[in-house]
Amino acid sequence: MSNTKELSKQIISLVGGESNVISVFHCATRLRFKLKDNSKADKAALEKTPGVITVVENSGQFQVVIGNNVSTVFEQIMADTQLQDAEKKNDSDEGEGSTGILGRAVDVISSIFSPILGALAGAGVLKGLLALILSLDWISNTSGTYLVLNAASDSVFYFLPIFLAITAARKFKTNQFVSVAIAGALIYPAVIAAVDSPGSLSFLGIPVVLVNYSSSVIPIILAVWVQSYVEKGFRSIIHESVRNILVPMFALLIVIPLTFLVFGPVGSLISDGLASGYTWLYNLSPLVAGAIAGAFWQVFVIFGVHWGFVPIMLSNIDTIGYDTMLPILSAAVLAQAGAVFAVFLKSRNTQMKALAGSSTLAAVFGITEPTIYGVTLKLKKPFIYACIAGAVGGAVIAVGGARALAFSLPGLLALPTYIGTGFTWAVIGLVIAFVLAMLLVLLLGFDDPAAESAAPAAQANPASTPSVIQKEVVVSPLNGTLQTLNTLPDEAFASGAMGKGIVIEPSSGRLTSPVNGTVTTVFPTGHAIGITSEDGAELLIHVGVNTVKLKGKHFDKKVQEGDQVKQGQLLLEFDLKAIREAGFVTATPVIVTNSAGYLDVLKSGEAEVKAGEYLLTLVV
Template sequence: MCLLGGIILEDSLNILAPISGKVIDLTTVNDPVFSKKMMGEGFGILPSDNYVTSPVSGTITLVAKTKHAIGITTPNGVEILIHMGIDTVTLNGTPFEIHVKVNDKVSAGQLIAIMDLTAIIKSGKDPTVIVAITNSDKLNDIKIHLGKVDSGQIVATTKFHSNSDKEVDVPTNYHQIAEAIIQNIGGVENVSSLIHCMTRLRFYLINDKLTNDSAIKNIDGIINIVRAGGQYQVVIGPSIDDIYAAVVDILGPKLSQNNSIKNDAPKSFWAEFKNYLNSFIHVLTGSMLPIIGLLGGSGILKGILGALCGYGILEKSSGTYLLFSAIGDSLYYFLPIILGFTTAKVLGANPITMAVVGGVLTYPSLITAGNEAIQLTVFRIPAHIMSYTSSVFPIIFAAWVGSYLEKWLKKVIPSVIRSVFLPIIEVILLSLLIYVGVGPVMLYLSKLLSLGVESIYFVNPALTGVLVSGLYQILVIFGLHWAIIPILVNDLAINGHSYLNAMISVTMVAQGAAAMAVALKTRDKKYRDLSWAATLSAFCGVTEPAIYGITLKYKRIFILSNIGSAIGGFLAGFFKVDAYALSGSLIGFPAFINPNVGVTSNLQGYVIAHIATLIVTFILVFVWGDKDPVSN
């Protein structure tokens, strides 16, 4: 009997590619938990599209709350884990769309998820899809076919042990395992917070020197430990949910919206600062990530419209211009509505409620009153009406307050009437808070921030360019660049342009040029292909593949690329290159066309700074970089 599509044969199983791309050996993936086969045998795929299908027929047994992983069990008991991206648990499900739920029956090749590769890469994560057989000890003779593959093609074939059906599972005492873990990580008082993904417990510890690594590794049910991203990760595998529940039982406090357990043990100032900084960056990342691509695309469209009007090809009074101008401007104009929705999802507030609050901030009548400096009173309290269109920080602040306000309102409003009264009361209170209270202050601080950025810039534009461009990609490594994105958006919203964005743009070209030099130098075909892909990605404005896949691995190349960036930043500052939209690198050149007057000397400055960055960085890496980075 021979059935295709992942159906079990008498003693064998075919595993299909869940996504189109390039199959790679599991030992080469950038996650030690999988590359060291702690989770069992399997393979990785460098994806080329967004659609994830089931590699086998079976039952859905696990769907991660953060949507980044799905577990399937075949009729013969083989446990398959599909892990979409590396460390994507921190993205809280934003780039994923799941099409199945636990206990669903699926057929091999059936669509189970969609992953947004662009969003994952822009967030600095590796998009590699990993397929792991978590109970591969039941199998033998696993054959994996490496290379290019289309979704649905057979990638792996395996056979069962002849006596696998006689194996008996021994009951596990999860509470004892949890007690042993907590005891050897320094006790309850050493736990700052805890989250978990499909394979591991991720502890944030107050003092990670109090851990007993060898003791934890020897606990039954523990596969290994990993230290990464400020986390102490205990790798467990399929029993993660049971052990996590047991750990929560011992730690005591209730779970928050993002499934973290907070400990009130005293922390050092530095530990508190890092915790708040990580939380702040997490909120900014989650709120901005879904709209970054559309912000860039809108800016490019506005630049193209400006060029067409500047050259007399298109009239501003024409219907074509009005329509496409609305398409380019709408996201910026209604930014509070969109940010209200995305920020609420990150903070655990009601996204629809916060979108409505954003709608109040952009309500036409109130905007007109603000523009005409009409003095209004609300309950006899003077309200300083201002225009909040295109604003960033007031709605983020409102969403933060809303996340706590909702919890309080749920306690005081009876459940019988809660669904009707809670949302509208929350909208009223938050709108009053913004218009009568902190809104004008937040908007003033936003303008002050924008003015501060420009003031620093104009002290010495060229020197500012050297510092910003020379250091920016270092911020990318630590994920701190997400704290700058709202500053850029705020700058564009208030001033209509951003010198800072122009300086960041040249760093993308520098990383692409460095990857290009490596592609031409290396004799390793696999690495050459990777380098060319990273080059194109950087020239399209996404530098993470170049940084994590190429330049950062070879310190000299990374340093040389940053020197090239600094030179490009000097030229961008010297020519006072200005960006009119959140876009950059080579593909984003329309963002440097003034949308009001068309092509000016600003575009010439952009061309000089970016082409010089490309040439200088390429020469630096090609001449002074390693002869062949891979072989060395």
């Protein structure tokens, strides 16, 4: 819990503080920030933060990749900040910047669909399992058991407009309950019944083109988007004493008829067009379509444009009853799983092996971001091999005509949704993708980080002189008394999780450089500074505990990121007395964040130290 709390604080601090955040939400593995000014975010420091896999900037979003623990970190951020109201407070800032039409479109789609993907995927898998149970004659489709299970698996899809109304209302900043009422009108029982009736309907003499809107996607999104403008218009002219009643009334009165007359039919035409266009391209050459989708799907994921395909998949299932893209994409996912599993088997780097092992299971079940950013893309060659294997597996699946009968996240768990036409080919294609990627990585290899880190040591310590040991001395950046790390009331530092080091209880507010090197990180709040020495030691000096809460008050930075500094040069001044009077612990850890690369980190045995005196010895 404390680690999650500290991580959430560090993330908010490093994205430029709470005041720099317009909005934040999360998907399966990422915190997706929309920032006022991306230049205020410290991307380099975030990528070095324990618990953060990497940082990606695209589609107008500043994305912090956390992995499977992202929901816990997000909840902690919501508990520690006022960002629940960030969208309302910063409404005027929304849409500013040069993200482009494509970037904004991807942002809208991802914001609307990502919150409900879990429910869609879970219901899709359940729907597939139910189809399997029926095909095995384990239950009858007239039994009460089937009725209940079918309702459980089908309700998300049948009432999809209502789910989308909620998320779209959040994105377009409009009344969620009015949005749900609009969606409810689209799937109102009498309306659904009228679709199948032989008679025609009109509204004020205007013919109404009735469509079955259950499971539809685009009509409700268009409707809620228009609703946001209708509400803003009436909110500006209606007196506040009756605003809460009349604005929803006029929104319902205007938007629902317009949806039945315009947005609904237009949205349905768009959905039909997307489904027909994809089917036409797929039918031109299933082999080519499967190879391209299998090869480049994870590339689309990297750039965030994969969200644009979600409405197409849902439209396919809604209009023609199945989708051929989802099984192909599962080949791309299983290929990444095979590649990362091979890295786990082959790598001699303990840290990489552990990350690859945990990422393999997540990738098999469809969560590939930790795999891509933490392992395969970082090592480059495994990512390329996985794309090749994904292309081969995708081509096999496409040629076999595999289909998904319900939406689910591409991966092994989605197999039940492929039962039916081409199911055997789907299984064969997924096996090929996984095994081929694994074999390519095992046979062709990759640049193992263990081999790279071992090379300098081999040069510095040739076999003829194995007793030679190199050392780097770090001097104290402060005047004060020395303490061990485990005395610090901060588990992230005290446990040594961030690296070995020592704690100084300062007696003055002047912090100087402990080495000759480069300033790599200066936290916006000024409470922490990172330095890389000329010999490669990575040092983090964190003044006090939880002093990020001071938001820069009492800190005066004297250097910037990228500055070259000399040992003893002034880096920071801080008001020691004021920080203590504010109730903060001022004990300052000096951490060697890459201490795992050293044979040992030896500490001064003195009780007190002055700035510039011996503090640590790093043994290579």
